[in-house]
Amino acid sequence: MALRINDLVPNFTAETDQGTITFHDWIGSHWAILFSHPKDFTPVCTTEFGAVAQLADEWAKRGTKVIGVSVDGVAAHTKWKGDIEAVGGAKAGFPIIADEGLAVSKAFDMLPAEAYLPDGRTPADTATVRSVFIIGPDKKLKLSMTYPMSVGRNFAEVLRALDALQLTFNVPLATPANWTVGQDVVVALSLNDEQAREKYGALDIKLPYLRLAKAPK
Numbered sequence: 001m002a003l004r005i006n007d008l009v010p011n012f013t014a015e016t017d018q019g020t021i022t023f024h025d026w027i028g029s030h031w032a033i034l035f036s037h038p039k040d041f042t043p044v045c046t047t048e049f050g051a052v053a054q055l056a057d058e059w060a061k062r063g064t065k066v067i068g069v070s071v072d073g074v075a076a077h078t079k080w081k082g083d084i085e086a087v088g089g090a091k092a093g094f095p096i097i098a099d100e101g102l103a104v105s106k107a108f109d110m111l112p113a114e115a116y117l118p119d120g121r122t123p124a125d126t127a128t129v130r131s132v133f134i135i136g137p138d139k140k141l142k143l144s145m146t147y148p149m150s151v152g153r154n155f156a157e158v159l160r161a162l163d164a165l166q167l168t169f170n171v172p173l174a175t176p177a178n179w180t181v182g183q184d185v186v187v188a189l190s191l192n193d194e195q196a197r198e199k200y201g202a203l204d205i206k207l208p209y210l211r212l213a214k215a216p217k
Helices: 023-027 043-054 056-061 074-088 103-107 155-168 193-200
Strands: 013-016 019-022 031-037 064-070 096-098 131-135 141-146 185-187 204-207 210-213
Touching: 013 074, 019 023, 023 064, 031 043, 031 155, 043 064, 043 074, 043 155, 056 064, 064 074, 074 096, 131 155, 141 155, 193 210
Parallel strands: 031 064, 064 096
Antiparallel strands: 013 019, 013 096, 031 131, 131 141, 185 210, 204 210
């Protein structure tokens, strides 16, 4: 069954280039981002891992841990990080899971159960392993995005989505289209106008069902 929003994400134990992890223990009380790749030493993936490395301070500000997944081994990951750091101009301090047996890729529904790694494989054999999963401190899936091989991921959008998720986590708020930090937010219909004003201050009522308020600090 496909992994859906607010499902508890799979727990697993896996080898990474930084040692063995158990995923839920590794997340702890943090937010987490798991981003997956079909193969080491591929051009688009190298630029993406470099972009993640460049954003180390931004992940830290948001109390968020990041971890990569690639269906190659630890030795390859360790060597590949040299290329990633050369391209990105930043230290790749995050771990990369060695998913050679495809257990993680299958658990997160990126590959069918019968998938395997053929001899002499190419990235096309595991092309669907190009996803981003944002996971809350409750270990539940908050957002997922899957990209084709030809489109590099926009990690500015991943940051924007993370900001929106953290702002609206367990509160009656949502963010409108193209929202960025500092802009007004949507008040949920679970609050009437009086309750909404008491909680969030003045309302900008566009429609009876579309009410904006200043984002809480």
